[in-house]
Ligand SMILES: Cc1cc2nc3c(=O)[nH]c(=O)nc-3n(C[C@H](O)[C@H](O)[C@H](O)COP(=O)(O)OP(=O)(O)OC[C@H]3O[C@@H](n4cnc5c(N)ncnc54)[C@H](O)[C@@H]3O)c2cc1C
């Protein structure tokens with residue numbers, strides 16, 4: 001299924017899933033975050049709220065790909081947009097904050113991702129959205145979509161930022177809350193607020209999550225849904241709290257933006273979960289064609305494939321988006337990050353090539 005996202009290195013014209021978007025407007029949201037809005041292409045960009053696009057840029061002669069969630073709603077916003085927060089020392093986030101101008105075009109891969117849902121006017125759902133920093137981006141598109149499509153549903157947003165200046169979409173969120181006072185409740189938590197701040201403050205912990213859930217509980221809503229997106233600490237605190245409260249995983253949606261694969265690999269090696277890596281020859285079947293190549297210990301299966309000019313699909317390169325998913329039909333891999341895969345996919349033998357190292361000599365992977 002993921003061959004849609006392949007980049008044909010040898011072909012100048014790219015497949016249907018690649019397109020150029022023209023930048024319409026750039027809005028500075030906070031000192032370190034910009035929103036980039038695009039002109040609608042022909043035909044219109046088809047996406048679901050909460051999905052992400054992959055931007056493909058040439059920076060200093062090297063192709064860089066990064067995933068960015070759409071902050072817009074296809075039901076509300078005429079132009080699709082992304083919001084990008086600077087990461088200290090980051091190549092793409094700083095380029096996007098500093099180097100773009102309206103009128104410039106940008107190559108992307110079309111939207112993908114499962115941090116979304118269907119919307120129905122009959123739904124009577126209580127949504128809890130817990131976001132931190134740039135994690136508000138997909139949640140913004142989801143909230144707008146719920147408010148317009150589901151008159152009986154209610155949204156509680158717990159949004160964690162560093163200080164007042166760093167609250168992304170502050171004006172838009174305030175506006176939505178004033179337009180929908182019965183349907184949208186917003187609680188800001190600031191980790192380093194000014195002395196004037198009277199709201200929730202300090203690090204998000206389990207007590208705060210529980211407090212917000214119980215304050216906002218609406219007994220008239222029998223169905224509940226949880227969406228969580230933000231830095232690793234916020235994600236683990238929130239997800240552990242939801243687990244403690246016996247909230248079924250099936251109604252929790254989570255999206256991670258970052259995974260430190262090197263640190264995870266080192267921890268897995270230290271705990272004996274994975275053994276030392278060796279150079280292995282492996283075979284990857286892409287769209288029916290076999291490619292055999294060596295994977296050195298310091299390379300992932302994706303990195304080695306790309307080094308050997310194998311047309312493998314990919315996007316985030318962090319084990320989060322599943323664009324590089326393949327089925328392991330023989331051999332063994334050490335998968336450092338599997339957050340993008342469901343338990344069912346793992347049980348069915350699926351692996352993520354961008355976060356897997358070769359761990360035996362008879363590896364065969366099929367990418368469909
Ligand atoms: C599905 C998905 C959706 C995403 N949506 C958004 C979005 O809507 N808005 C947004 O701003 N970002 C989003 N991201 C993150 C984005 O793709 C990039 O990872 C981020 O912009 C950093 O890229 P960079 O090139 O600036 O940093 P890099 O040059 O890749 O990294 C620089 C250094 O920072 C570390 N690093 C990279 N990212 C992070 C991070 N998030 N936290 C801590 N350390 C980090 C790296 O390990 C490295 O040491 C998303 C990621 C995924 C997987």
Ligand code: FES
Pocket residue numbers: 313314315316317318319320321322323324325340352353354355
């Ligand atoms: S490229 Fe995103 S999970 Fe591998």
